[in-house]
Every structure is written in C-alpha cells, then in structure tokens.
Amino acid sequence: MPIQAEGLPRKLADPFDMGGGHIDPDRAVDPGLVYDMDPIEYTKFFRCTLDAKDDCDSYMGWLYQLNLPSIAVPDLEGSVTVSRTVTNVGPAAATYRVAVEAPAGVDVSVEPEVMTFTTDGSKNATFKVTFTARRMVQGVYTFGSLAWSDGGVHSVRIPVAVRPVIEDFVADVS
Missing domain, CATH: 2.60.40.2310 (Immunoglobulin-like)
Structure with missing residues (x-):
C-alpha cells in the first residue's frame, strides 16, 4: 500500500514527507564522500533568510550553490x-x-x-x-x-x- 503523509489534507507521501532511512553504522563511519560546508556559508544563509541585507541581492542564485547534500x-x-x-x-x-x-x-x-x-x-x-x-x-x-x-x-x-x-x-x- 502506498505511504500516506501525515496531516491534512491527506495525500500520498513524497520525498518531502519521508525521513532519511535507517542508519547503517558501518557505512556511516566510511561514507567515501562528504558534502562539507564552511560555517561562514551557514552564517550567510541565516542572515539572508532572517534579515536580508545588501549582500543578499541574488539570494536564490546563491542559495542554489549552498553545498548541501x-x-x-x-x-x-x-x-x-x-x-x-x-x-x-x-x-x-x-x-x-x-x-x-x-x-x-x-x-x-x-x-x-x-x-x-x-x-x-x-x-x-x-x-x-x-x-x-x-x-x-x-x-x-x-x-x-x-x-x-x-x-x-x-x-x-x-x-x-x-x-x-x-x-x-x-x-x-x-
């Protein structure tokens, strides 16, 4: 049976409604590649999200480049x-x-x-x-x-x- 999303209105679950899956500790300690991000990027993200300033002009363009996994x-x-x-x-x-x-x-x-x-x-x-x-x-x-x-x-x-x-x-x- 398809998975239903919680909340109203009821709908079929999509990837926004599902978690990351089960953790495999052996694979977690040896991932191969990681998407690493400088703390400065987080600071700019929060600053532009909460209180946009002059350096947040191209916010969406910059947001697309945020090094998220x-x-x-x-x-x-x-x-x-x-x-x-x-x-x-x-x-x-x-x-x-x-x-x-x-x-x-x-x-x-x-x-x-x-x-x-x-x-x-x-x-x-x-x-x-x-x-x-x-x-x-x-x-x-x-x-x-x-x-x-x-x-x-x-x-x-x-x-x-x-x-x-x-x-x-x-x-x-x-």
Whole structure:
C-alpha cells in the first residue's frame, strides 16, 4: 500500500514527507564522500533568510550553490546550473561515476560524470548539475536523485527536488 503523509489534507507521501532511512553504522563511519560546508556559508544563509541585507541581492542564485547534500530548485524556468563540492574521506586513490535518476519532465546533466582522486592530488572535487525543464507544467515538484559510486564499497546518493514553473504566481502554494 502506498505511504500516506501525515496531516491534512491527506495525500500520498513524497520525498518531502519521508525521513532519511535507517542508519547503517558501518557505512556511516566510511561514507567515501562528504558534502562539507564552511560555517561562514551557514552564517550567510541565516542572515539572508532572517534579515536580508545588501549582500543578499541574488539570494536564490546563491542559495542554489549552498553545498548541501541535496538539491532543490523551487522555480525552474528554462534551465538552472548548481554546483556542489565533495570531499573524499575514503581511500586516497578512488574513481567515482555518477548515476542520475532525473525528475519527471526535467533533463539533468552532470559535469564531470567521473571524478578521480589520486594519492598526490586534492581531496576535493566540484561538479555542476544542469536542470532543464522539458515539460511546461506549473507548480508541481518532481523528484529524482544523483548518486556517486566507486563501483565497490561506496555509493553516495543525494535527493533532487525540482519544481518547473511557467509563471511565478503569488497564490501558487504547491
């Protein structure tokens, strides 16, 4: 039976209604890749969210670039590119390949599709994800995921939520 979301009105649960799953302690101590974020980014996020100042002009553009282990694009008109940086905390020499489960009605491309870490190189790698709306729908979130796998022990998956829009309405409350 499909899972129902709590609250009213009743609806089928989507990824916004579900938790992160069960914790696997063995995998938690050896994740392979992590999405690390500088505390300064959190400070700017809270400052711009609670009390927007002059340096918060491009808030949505900046918010898309917040290095979270998820990607949300609440107003996709045309295309948007976001970037994320991962830190390799697994074996020093590793190669990760991306697998994309694109949200319905959205084309997703990742650059680069392969990240290689070497023993004498950087432990950080940045990748860009471009979302392009294929279907012109209004106000409906669609969901997918992006997973980096080393072909062995590590698979690092993040959720993706995209809401394509034709026109931004003040009363649109999906």
